[in-house]
Amino acid sequence: xxxxxxxxxxxxxxxxxxxxxxxxxxxxxxxxxxxxxxxxxxxxxxxxxxxxxxxxxxxxxxxxxxxxxxxxxxxxxxxxxxxxxxxxxxxxxxxxxxxxxxxxxxxxxxxxxxxxxxxxxxxxxxxxxxxxxxxxxxxxxxxxxxxxxxxxxxxxxxxxxxxxxxxxxxxxxxxxxxxxxxxxxxxxxxxxxxxxxxxxxxxxxxxxxxxxxxxxxxxxxxxxxxxxxxxxxxxxxxxxxxxxxxxxxxxxxxxxxxxxxxxxxxxxxxxxxxxxxxxxxxxxxxxxxxxxxxxxxxxxxxxxxxxxxxxxxxxxxxxxxxxxxxxxxxxxxxxxxxxxxxxxxxxxxxxxxxxxxxxxxxxxxxxxxxxxxxxxxxxxxxxxxxxxxxxxxxxxxxxxxxxxxxxxxxxxxxxxxxxxxxxxxxxxxxxxxxxxxxxxxxxxxxxxxxxxxxxxxxxxxxxxxxxxxxxxxxxxxxxxxxxxxxxxxxxxxxxxxxxxxxxxxxxxxxxxxxxxxxxxxxxxxxxxxxxxxxxxxxxxxxxxxxxxxxxxxxxxxxxxxxxxxxxxxxxxxxxxxxxxxxxxxxxxxxxxxxxxxxxxxxxxxxxxxxxxxxxxxxxxxxxxxxxxxxxxxxxxxxxxxxxxxxxxxxxxxxxxxxxxxxxxxxxxx
RNA sequence: GGGUUCAUAGUUCAGCUUGGAUAGAAUGACUGCCUGCGAAGCAGUUGGUCGAGGGUUCAAAUCCCUCUGGACCCGCCA
Numbered sequence: 001x002x003x004x005x006x007x008x009x010x011x012x013x014x015x016x017x018x019x020x021x022x023x024x025x026x027x028x029x030x031x032x033x034x035x036x037x038x039x040x041x042x043x044x045x046x047x048x049x050x051x052x053x054x055x056x057x058x059x060x061x062x063x064x065x066x067x068x069x070x071x072x073x074x075x076x077x078x079x080x081x082x083x084x085x086x087x088x089x090x091x092x093x094x095x096x097x098x099x100x101x102x103x104x105x106x107x108x109x110x111x112x113x114x115x116x117x118x119x120x121x122x123x124x125x126x127x128x129x130x131x132x133x134x135x136x137x138x139x140x141x142x143x144x145x146x147x148x149x150x151x152x153x154x155x156x157x158x159x160x161x162x163x164x165x166x167x168x169x170x171x172x173x174x175x176x177x178x179x180x181x182x183x184x185x186x187x188x189x190x191x192x193x194x195x196x197x198x199x200x201x202x203x204x205x206x207x208x209x210x211x212x213x214x215x216x217x218x219x220x221x222x223x224x225x226x227x228x229x230x231x232x233x234x235x236x237x238x239x240x241x242x243x244x245x246x247x248x249x250x251x252x253x254x255x256x257x258x259x260x261x262x263x264x265x266x267x268x269x270x271x272x273x274x275x276x277x278x279x280x281x282x283x284x285x286x287x288x289x290x291x292x293x294x295x296x297x298x299x300x301x302x303x304x305x306x307x308x309x310x311x312x313x314x315x316x317x318x319x320x321x322x323x324x325x326x327x328x329x330x331x332x333x334x335x336x337x338x339x340x341x342x343x344x345x346x347x348x349x350x351x352x353x354x355x356x357x358x359x360x361x362x363x364x365x366x367x368x369x370x371x372x373x374x375x376x377x378x379x380x381x382x383x384x385x386x387x388x389x390x391x392x393x394x395x396x397x398x399x400x401x402x403x404x405x406x407x408x409x410x411x412x413x414x415x416x417x418x419x420x421x422x423x424x425x426x427x428x429x430x431x432x433x434x435x436x437x438x439x440x441x442x443x444x445x446x447x448x449x450x451x452x453x454x455x456x457x458x459x460x461x462x463x464x465x466x467x468x469x470x471x472x473x474x475x476x477x478x479x480x481x482x483x484x485x486x487x488x489x490x491x492x493x494x495x496x497x498x499x500x501x502x503x504x505x506x507x508x509x510x511x512x513x514x515x516x517x518x519x520x521x522x523x524x525x526x527x528x529x530x531x532x533x534x535x536x537x538x539x540x541x542x543x544x545x546x547x548x549x550x551x552x553x554x555x556x557x558x559x560x561x562x563x564x565x566x567x568x569x570x571x572x573x574x575x576x577x578x579x580x581x582x583x584x585x586x587x588x589x590x591x592x593x594x595x596x597x598x599x600x601x602x603x604x605x606x607x608x609x610x611x612x613x614x615x616x617x618x619x620x621x622x623x624x625x626x627x628x629x630x631x632x633x634x635x636x637x638x639x640x641x642x643x644x645x646x647x648x649x650x651x652x653x654x655x656x657x658x659x660x661x662x663x664x665x666x667x668x669x
Numbered sequence: 670g671g672g673u674u675c676a677u678a679g680u681u682c683a684g685c686u687u688g689g690a691u692a693g694a695a696u697g698a699c700u701g702c703c704u705g706c707g708a709a710g711c712a713g714u715u716g717g718u719c720g721a722g723g724g725u726u727c728a729a730a731u732c733c734c735u736c737u738g739g740a741c742c743c744g745c746c747a
Binding site: 029031033035036037040044046049052053058059089090091092093139176179180181311312313314315317322323324327329330331332334336337338340413414415416417418420440442443445465487490491494510521522523525526527529531534535537538539540541542544545547548549551552553555556559560605609613616617620623624626627628630631632633668669 | 671672673674675680681682683686687688689690691692693694695696705706707709710711712727728740741742743744745746747
């Protein structure tokens with residue numbers, strides 16, 4: 001907030017200078033940034049380099065002219081409140097020095113004001129729109145592995161960023177309950193003699209979670225069996241066909257299996273504090289009229305064509321300029337995977353009439369309600385096989401599809417190509433393609449060490465991709481468990497006075513936070529090599545480091561409250577001069593004041609990584625401050641007041657930012 | 670073959686969108702600091718011709734081209 005004003009002030013001065021020397025400011029693309037080292041001041045501009053061509057003078061000459069003459073004549077410069085002086089530095093930079101006393105004085109006025117610290121002045125108040133985020137979308141035939149977790153956590157952080165910056169947002173989770181992978185386990189249960197009842201009670205502590213059982217045993221086993229049991233492959237084809245009829249025995253059985261797996265999957269994601277609003281079931285999208293409506297539109301607009309010769313004879317095909325031909329409808333009239341995505345996307349953007357109602361599905365960890373798509377026609381209350389805990393009526397949730405301004409889908413980068421095609425088609429249908437964004441991230445792969453832990457030994461020192469089919473994966477639940485144990489032993493050492501229950505709670509929160517932080521701090525374009533030992537660390541650039549800094553801050557505040565209730569009199573600068581506060585305090589104040597800028601950027605770029613970086617730096621600066629600026633034994637009352645205000649502001653920003661990343665603030669750890 | 674993407678310290682990564690001053694963290698190794706607001710911490714040392722070559726520019730890790738190496742995508746699979 002404050003720093004935005006400072007930059008504005010500099011900008012106003014520079015604009016006036018440009019005006020004086022008759023250069024239109026639109027022609028000059030300069031910036032105002034923080035210089036690399038503190039000796040160069042607090043802000044810096046490259047404007048002289050940009051001017052040197054048009055003015056035909058050397059940058060350093062221009063810099064001197066500006067600083068010594070032009071600036072002195074500016075009305076803005078004479079009325080300035082933040083900048084003490086401007087200096088010229090060798091190649092041609094102009095550096096500005098911030099008035100630290102002014103900064104601190106202003107800071108003291110807002111340091112315990114949440115509004116001022118957390119709200120950007122650029123925030124608009126128009127809430128008449130909705131953003132959709134779709135993430136997780138794991139096939140309901142297996143447990144989530146750490147790769148799925150990356151998807152879910154990125155998506156969830158985005159949701160939290162939008163929510164915290166006041167943007168209306170809903171989270172979707174697409175459930176492919178009629179695809180090949182689900183069919184695989186159904187074949188396992190129905191035709192390969194694998195039991196589906198053995199693990200029925202997923203609440204019992206003894207039994208394995210049903211999603212683990214399906215993914216680990218059934219799915220892997222059935223895929224092994226296919227190679228010498230061709231009859232099972234035929235069965236699968238039949239299962240897939242049966243699934244097209246929602247009232248078939250196979251469908252009803254499948255629905256019950258899918259619900260059980262899905263419930264266990266959600267249990268995992270809820271452990272990681274991930275929020276959803278709607279589950280979209282593919283089977284219902286297939287049953288709805290979305291496809292037929294869209295199919296007509298595609299034909300009418302001549303976007304697809306029926307192939308009468310060549311290798312795609314008998315298929316409906318889309319021809320892309322860049323990607324060649326893509327089959328949408330096979331010669332046996334079934335839809336390809338890609339085809340199913342189009343009406344779905346078009347529906348999300350409000351292009352097709354919404355056929356669904358949203359039915360209560362469950363209450364989540366944050367006590368919000370989760371809904372599922374529902375088609376009135378196929379839903380009957382005596383449908384005993386569909387185990388849904390019916391609450392009351394259908395709709396506490398309403399989405400106005402006319403107000404959707406953006407749909408963001410979080411996908412594995414391997415799907416990016418298909419998504420490109422999808423956008424192409426949407427554009428041809430007349431939809432604004434900028435509304436449909438997909439955010440591709442590189443996958444999570446497993447290190448050699450980790451592979452050998454799950455019984456796979458490689459001769460070469462290489463990491464490999466996870467594969468549900470081959471049983472090569474680390475489940476999200478397992479990663480959490482490993483880290484929980486690791487942090488429990490640490491927590492135990494440090495807190496001998498706490499009960500077992502308290503220790504378990506604390507170590508659990510640490511583990512969840514550590515994993516969430518780990519998956520957001522990397523760039524989307526980076527392949528993450530997951531290693532059970534190295535990835536699950538508790539020191540350095542990790543969530544526990546941040547939590548530790550927070551716990552220190554919180555402890556001081558609690559002690560202050562006990563000993564000397566904070567006085568409410570107006571904090572001011574009386575007795576405080578530049579020499580009384582240190583560089584560390586200024587750096588920390590500047591960083592705190594910078595929060596809204598980073599928050600905005602993170603929101604605009606849809607990138608939570610920036611806030612992870614911000615948070616880590618905040619913790620580092622706070623730890624510095626903690627070491628060098630004692631609070632409880634500070635005797636100078638003015639300095640004490642300043643430090644208390646810094647402490648308070650840090651706590652506010654810590655809590656806000658930690659909630660976005662999903663790091664639990666702990667008083668003790 | 671066509672396309673996407675990555676390459677920066679022993680290791681894992683920031684920085685590249687929008688070129689700017691001495692390329693930053695973390696971790697590892699080595700060394701200090703707990704009778705002091707919690708040492709999951711702080712301070713210090715070590716460690717990089719930013720994959721190679723060329724081009725544009727006053728200025729290139731950053732932009733453009735070529736090459737090398739890795740990953741991924743390119744089915745009437747999903």
